[in-house]
Amino acid sequence: MSPIGEGWQAAALIIVAAALPTEIWRWLGLAIGWRINPRSEILLFVRAAATGIIAAFVAHAIFFPTGVLAKTPIALRIAALAGGLMAFTAFRGHVLIGVGAGVAVLLAGQVLFAG
Amino acid sequence: MTDRRGMPADRVDISPVWFVKGAAGSLSLGLVVLSLSFVGFGAFARDAGFPLWQVVFMSVSIWALPSALVFVAALAGGASVVAAGIAVALSAVRLLPMTIAVMPLFGTTDRIRRVWLVIAVHYVAVTAYVEGFLKLPKVPEEHRLAYFIGMGTGLMVIATGFGAVGYLISGYLPVSIGPGLVILSPLYFLLSMLKAATTLSEKFALAAGLIFGPIAHSFTSEFDLLIGGGAAGIAGYLAERWRRERTL
Numbered sequence: 001m002s003p004i005g006e007g008w009q010a011a012a013l014i015i016v017a018a019a020l021p022t023e024i025w026r027w028l029g030l031a032i033g034w035r036i037n038p039r040s041e042i043l044l045f046v047r048a049a050a051t052g053i054i055a056a057f058v059a060h061a062i063f064f065p066t067g068v069l070a071k072t073p074i075a076l077r078i079a080a081l082a083g084g085l086m087a088f089t090a091f092r093g094h095v096l097i098g099v100g101a102g103v104a105v106l107l108a109g110q111v112l113f114a115g
Numbered sequence: 116m117t118d119r120r121g122m123p124a125d126r127v128d129i130s131p132v133w134f135v136k137g138a139a140g141s142l143s144l145g146l147v148v149l150s151l152s153f154v155g156f157g158a159f160a161r162d163a164g165f166p167l168w169q170v171v172f173m174s175v176s177i178w179a180l181p182s183a184l185v186f187v188a189a190l191a192g193g194a195s196v197v198a199a200g201i202a203v204a205l206s207a208v209r210l211l212p213m214t215i216a217v218m219p220l221f222g223t224t225d226r227i228r229r230v231w232l233v234i235a236v237h238y239v240a241v242t243a244y245v246e247g248f249l250k251l252p253k254v255p256e257e258h259r260l261a262y263f264i265g266m267g268t269g270l271m272v273i274a275t276g277f278g279a280v281g282y283l284i285s286g287y288l289p290v291s292i293g294p295g296l297v298i299l300s301p302l303y304f305l306l307s308m309l310k311a312a313t314t315l316s317e318k319f320a321l322a323a324g325l326i327f328g329p330i331a332h333s334f335t336s337e338f339d340l341l342i343g344g345g346a347a348g349i350a351g352y353l354a355e356r357w358r359r360e361r362t363l
């Protein structure tokens with residue numbers, strides 16, 4: 001049984017209690033972004049804030065993970081992030097190589113620590 | 116930029132060719148990471164008791180995985196629909212700066228029908244934001260909106276499809292999806308943002324966010340991303356100002 005019931009009532013609940021509370025921020029962003037000069041100071045700050053929020057999410061996932069990642073040692077998670085960064089830098093900003101290296105460090109560490 | 120309103124009334128639709136190019140452009144590392152996250156969401160929503168059509172409907176109508184996860188988790192935990200809605204709204208505030216920041220990337224939209232802008236912002240979520248910053252600067256200005264909408268559509272169709280797959284195979288998934296898969300998205304977001312960051316303010320905010328996020332988490336677990344990330348944004352902005360004043 002779905003926690004929000006069945007049929008059109010469920011669809012309406014998803015719209016009202018999940019889709020609209022999310023979409024409202026996009027509409028607000030559209031209304032504000034429309035009026036902002038692309039070269040303005042405020043946009044410089046807004047872009048930095050959006051970037052900072054993503055960085056905070058990354059740190060959250062590494063330092064306070066949930067689920068299976070929480071079972072790995074924190075030193076290993078940090079090493080994976082550092083390894084990814086180093087490979088990314090060494091290969092002049094190749095995202096795929098950086099991500100692959102980070103995952104490889106995590107998996108290698110798991111094998112080492114488990115053995 | 117208020118003079119945009121005075122532009123010709125006979126506005127046009129987006130270019131189908133660039134929509135298709137954008138859809139093709141959605142096939143990216145970001146899509147792989149997003150799809151894997153959606154597999155997890157599909158399985159999670161099934162465990163919480165949601166039928167498949169509701170999982171698909173949530174994916175498409177919300178189109179922000181953290182919001183969808185908060186909604187499902189709140190209801191599965193016995194919260195009221197009102198409480199779940201408030202939790203969703205709080206977690207989605209981060210889309211506000213993202214939407215504002217992505218709009219100048221759309222380039223010249225004066226001649227395009229307004230409805231396409233409303234459609235475009237629906238696709239704003241972390242993956243589209245990151246991929247947009249990487250790809251849109253290479254697209255001719257007048258076609259960026261079409262490209263972004265095509266890219267968003269591609270991301271949505273494929274990731275939602277993987278959400279459905281996650282739902283259907285949830286019983287057969289190994290008890291633990293490997294930690295290697297879970298670390299994909301933080302790695303991808305960090306490195307892509309590092310690649311997309313062009314100004315000192317963004318680079319500084321990226322580094323500061325890694326430090327301020329966990330600090331903010333130590334006194335609030337609900338607003339840590341907003342407070343830590345916002346403080347990092349202020350720090351980045353101040354760093355840019357400082358550099359400018361020194362070079363003047």
